[in-house]
Amino acid sequence: MSVKEDTEGVYVVVPAYNEETTVSWVIEELANRGYNIILVNDGSKDNTLKNAMESQKKYPYNIHIASHIINRGLGAALKTGMVIASNYGAKYIITFDSDGQHEFNDIQKVCKPLKEGRADVVIGARLFKDMPFTKNFANTVMNLLTLIFYHVNVKDSQSGLRAFTIDAANKLNVVSEGYGVSSEFIREIKENHLKLEEVYITTIYTEDTQHKGTNMWVGFKIMCKMFLDMFRI
């Protein structure tokens, strides 16, 4: 089976906020593999948009760029990307971080259960033992909070690599704009009775990726948000 056949109907949503150093490399590598990419620039203040547009010139049919005029958070960026992918007629939607922390070959891994009809949603679970201590601790706490608030026990609730069938993606109703969206996806999966599968993926932790994602402070903010969302009017 050729690479092109594998990527048919697969749209990769890549949210990006101030990722000028990695964004071109990530989207060009994805485009080179034949994927359709929806890059969502979430009001970046650096050259993320400019670099992405340069990449788009090389792959005009594969790379689509959507740009929020102001920063609205990871959740809003993912929602925008997923709606656009759906408008293009995507069969499968993958969410993929733009900081270069994911292994490109893992997309096939998370897509496989969807294509075989075993799952509606697949989460790429990172191995916590490979993470630096603070990230490991913060992610463990987030898993625990997801279990307490949403009663779902998952291996990695905060993973950025996820795969959805288009039907599953259209059913999800997430309201969080920031990092809290990751836990909300889990809640929605449960509430919509979607079949969830988790596959282990490789995580590449570099100097840049250390500063982003779920750390103690982000974890605390997500916890407050989860609590306040219980009283949402």
Added chain:
Amino acid sequence: MIYLSLYKIILIILALLSSLFFANRVRNKRSTVPTLILWVLFCIVVILIAIFPHFTDPIANIFGLQRGLDFIIILGFAFCIFTIFKLYVKVDNMNQSLSDLVRELTIEKERNEYLERINKNSKE
């Protein structure tokens, strides 16, 4: 004769100033008359309580408090908490609306740019 201590004078001045502030807003069409009436009534209550604090004693007794002033302070705290909660909900809803607006604009713009690209490439 009514004895006016400093805190009473400050309260009366603040109440009068806030009434004037809201009257000015109505004059500049930035607020409505019902809002002004509500604020003026609130300011009258504040002035009355400032001049005759003992008026609130019977109400305080109902709630198991001895002094009317304690009751006013507790009421003030409750009002502040309620206001914070209301503001949180309002800001949260506005935040959500802003995100929806930004997302709608982005989706529309991306679609137009894509069609433009396709047209340009087909002409070439």
